Amino acid sequence: MAPLKILICGGGCAGPSLALWLARAGHHVTVVERFPALRASGAQIDIRAQGIEVVKRMGLIDVVRSNVVDEAGMSFVDKHNNTKATILANKSGKGAQTATSEFEIMRGDLVRILYDATKDNVSYIFGVTVERFEQDEDHVEVHFSDGRTDTFDLLVGADGQGSRIRKAIMSPDAPEPYRRLGLYTFYWFVPRIEMDTNLAKVYHAPGGRIVMSRSHNPTESQVYCAFLDESEETRSIPKGSVEKQKEFLTQKFSGAGWQTDRFLEGLKTTDNFYCQEVVQVKIDSWYKNRVVLLGDAGYCPSPVTGMGTTAGLVGAYVLAGEINRNSDDLPQAFENYDKTLRPFIDEIQVFNKGALRYIYPQTEWGISILHFVVGAICFLRIPELVARFSSEERGGWKLPDYQTAVQDQ
Numbered sequence: 001m002a003p004l005k006i007l008i009c010g011g012g013c014a015g016p017s018l019a020l021w022l023a024r025a026g027h028h029v030t031v032v033e034r035f036p037a038l039r040a041s042g043a044q045i046d047i048r049a050q051g052i053e054v055v056k057r058m059g060l061i062d063v064v065r066s067n068v069v070d071e072a073g074m075s076f077v078d079k080h081n082n083t084k085a086t087i088l089a090n091k092s093g094k095g096a097q098t099a100t101s102e103f104e105i106m107r108g109d110l111v112r113i114l115y116d117a118t119k120d121n122v123s124y125i126f127g128v129t130v131e132r133f134e135q136d137e138d139h140v141e142v143h144f145s146d147g148r149t150d151t152f153d154l155l156v157g158a159d160g161q162g163s164r165i166r167k168a169i170m171s172p173d174a175p176e177p178y179r180r181l182g183l184y185t186f187y188w189f190v191p192r193i194e195m196d197t198n199l200a201k202v203y204h205a206p207g208g209r210i211v212m213s214r215s216h217n218p219t220e221s222q223v224y225c226a227f228l229d230e231s232e233e234t235r236s237i238p239k240g241s242v243e244k245q246k247e248f249l250t251q252k253f254s255g256a257g258w259q260t261d262r263f264l265e266g267l268k269t270t271d272n273f274y275c276q277e278v279v280q281v282k283i284d285s286w287y288k289n290r291v292v293l294l295g296d297a298g299y300c301p302s303p304v305t306g307m308g309t310t311a312g313l314v315g316a317y318v319l320a321g322e323i324n325r326n327s328d329d330l331p332q333a334f335e336n337y338d339k340t341l342r343p344f345i346d347e348i349q350v351f352n353k354g355a356l357r358y359i360y361p362q363t364e365w366g367i368s369i370l371h372f373v374v375g376a377i378c379f380l381r382i383p384e385l386v387a388r389f390s391s392e393e394r395g396g397w398k399l400p401d402y403q404t405a406v407q408d409q
């Protein structure tokens, strides 16, 4: 197999995962990341289902395990911090994960682990993006934002849910790639205090608002604020300045109760703040000739499914496997990638948007009903029992075996 010259646009979770497999198979891989340095930021993400097996095959499970966040489970609290229900993590090593995965990890730690595992064999260029590209049957000619031009055998768009590579390969009259859930999340870090334990805490405020906190180290806690809103006006907030986002958030959550005022005070000084509209990316095809999409760029399942990172890891494994099997016929490799992975993505993207109005009640009465229902379910230990007797593998989809093409460590 002749080595290929491959460009990956996006140095988040999915891009470097793909780079690891491709470099291991002897290809020449370059990753360009728009951010001026490794973007090792973000809050807690989780690795689940078939993604755990992929990390094992990458040979990274021990380093991932040594970086996981010690989270015992998730409690629902009222405005006086009284616990209404608790769903414990399933750390038995058997069955399925609950809301708290056995592999909760800070996004920054996972990004750093993937970078460290690849930096000696992959060329990383920070502060640079793909301005535009042209492709013919054999090559992709890429024009970079720093003025350089280079030619590659293939280009991978791993540039996240707002992917510019995706925009460039979609036909102008294609339907919008987003399934909008009318949901927004904001998160940031605040100083940890004694009441921030190793249980994630979820607080519901009227008006379809949720505030959650969880702690990942002795000095910091993460805060998440999420709310339902279908208005056009709110859709522009994630694209605006950080000042405007913070102002909007403060107005929206001021006086919401529980620990919200402490969290909003911490918002003023945090340097780890991120906001996004929660969407799913759904498109009919993940490639065009020699350009292919990976991770959130092609099939973001959204944070509500807890499967975004897993989709990126599994997608990278399948894409690398198919490229290695068909390195002299890339359109065939991409067709196989789409055909093989799509049933898994279809399965993890299943999400009932209508359920959100029960999870985000508008009134105090709705919140009381939610607490009663979740309390009863947890009292009967249903989440733990369901997890114990379910399989972690999603949808019966089997991870393909690429061992002939991609070496296990």
Ligand SMILES: Cc1cc2nc3c(=O)[nH]c(=O)nc-3n(C[C@H](O)[C@H](O)[C@H](O)COP(=O)(O)OP(=O)(O)OC[C@H]3O[C@@H](n4cnc5c(N)ncnc54)[C@H](O)[C@@H]3O)c2cc1C
Pocket (backbone or CB within 6 Å): 009, 010, 011, 012, 013, 014, 015, 032, 033, 034, 035, 039, 041, 042, 043, 044, 045, 107, 128, 129, 130, 158, 159, 160, 161, 163, 164, 187, 274, 294, 295, 296, 297, 303, 308, 309, 312
């Ligand atoms: C800063 C940040 C924080 C996040 N925090 C969370 C979180 O707390 N919880 C959660 O569930 N998910 C979070 N996510 C999303 C989560 O990381 C992904 O859903 C998942 O890991 C799939 O990874 P991905 O590599 O496909 O996308 P991402 O992890 O989003 O990575 C995409 C990468 O591409 C880069 N990029 C974007 N545009 C360009 C461009 N034009 N040229 C070059 N590079 C580009 C981005 O800077 C980023 O490094 C976050 C993403 C980012 C970027």
